[in-house]
Amino acid sequence: MDRAFAGTRCSKTKLLISKNLKVFKDIDANDKDNLFLVSEYVNDIYDYLYQLEEQQPIFKNHLSGQKEVSPKMRAVLIDWLNEVHLQFELIPETFQLAVAIIDRYLQVIKDTKRTHFQLLGITALFIATKYEVQLPSAIEDFVSITDKIYTARQICQMELQILKAIDYSLSRPLPIQFLRRYSKAAEAKDKHHSMAKYFIELAALDYDLCSYKPSEIAAASLFLSLNLLNGNYRNREGFKDHHWSDTLSFYSRYSAIHLRPISGKIAMLARDAPKAKLMAVFNKYKDNNFQKIALRPELRSHLMTL
Structure with a gap:
């Protein structure tokens, strides 16, 4: 779970009326005593999240222009990352953020090489763990999971390339x-x-x-x-x-x-x-x-x- x-x-809710006169429940009505649920600000927080996803879109056919990367290759990479994600026992946010990082990178950097594609994937997951997890896995674990095809130095170099490509924004x-x-x-x-x-x-x-x-x-x-x-x-x-x-x-x-x-x-x-x-x-x-x-x-x- x-x-x-x-x-x-929550078990009890309050009824409210929206501007279009439809009845809906105040789902935060019973959360005021729980500081972790920030009921006073939660709607403002989600307003901001809706704004962010508009500002950081993944465009339709975003792989167009790529010479060596195809949609099929993307699917294979993400399927493998899901296995790695499970093996490392990571939270759902890390996998989903890694996918977002990969797509945002690929729609900006159009000359991504096939030989560096797995490096892109594992580095995106590495970045996601550092952003979402309190105690992220060591970089050596990510080197090992690729059968040492890539070095820690290559992952660090790719990390810089990714962050520059997405303008250092991980807030999507x-x-x-x-x-x-x-x-x-x-x-x-x-x-x-x-x-x-x-x-x-x-x-x-x-x-x-x-x-x-x-x-x-x-x-x-x-x-x-x-x-x-x-x-x-x-x-x-x-x-x-x-x-x-x-x-x-x-x-x-x-x-x-x-x-x-x-x-x-x-x-x-x-x-x-x-x-x-x-x-x-x-x-x-x-x-x-x-x-x-x-x-x-x-x-x-x-x-x-x-």
């Missing part, structure tokens, strides 16, 4: 940050939250989903999770909005209509995951430590193929 998510769950919001907020708004159970995290990690491999904002990926993942686990709510036009309440629309800033096509793309990834060539995320989430989410029967139902 995601500890940060568990710490935000991550899907997991939005997901925790949305899961709280949905009063989601652990299974909903865990399945949404599975969808987010599957989406990270897909080149066509790169240009969607982190908040969109998080919202679409939870939208799909709620629909699959709470009932049969899909027809030939896509997922219905039965489970996407006014409260969720208010806090996520997305309507069900906006999320349906994104959720449909993620559903295809989840449907094909058991037979995909890149299996790191599926293998991870079929384990007991991840509630065997990838093996849930809902992911094999007719809802995933309509």
Whole structure:
């Protein structure tokens, strides 16, 4: 279970009225005595996160212009990084930040060499651990995980190149940050939250989903999770909005209509995951430590193929 998510769950909420006269719940009403949840500032914080993701986009077809790096290579690299991330027992933020760093670098540096591509990936993860983890792994661990193909000096040199390319900014919001907020708004159970995290990690491999904002990926993942686990709510036009309440629309800033096509793309990834060539995320989430989410029967139902 995601500890940060568990710490935000509340049992009672206050009803408020939005400007468009829709009723939604004040999901922070009972958090005023918990200083760690900063209820007084939380909406301002998320306003800032929405601004940041607008300021630091991943553009559609951001690999265009690359001569030696392809979308397939990107997927292979990120799949491998997911395995490394699991081996190092890192938090979700590190993997998601590493993916963001890689994509932001690649859309700026158009002459990335195939021989340095794995170096880019492991260095991005190295940077992410230093940013997100209190006691990050030593650089020697990252050298070792590449079978010593690269040296510590090469990783340090690549670290400088990456930081210059992204203007030393590591503040791009991550899907997991939005997901925790949305899961709280949905009063989601652990299974909903865990399945949404599975969808987010599957989406990270897909080149066509790169240009969607982190908040969109998080919202679409939870939208799909709620629909699959709470009932049969899909027809030939896509997922219905039965489970996407006014409260969720208010806090996520997305309507069900906006999320349906994104959720449909993620559903295809989840449907094909058991037979995909890149299996790191599926293998991870079929384990007991991840509630065997990838093996849930809902992911094999007719809802995933309509």
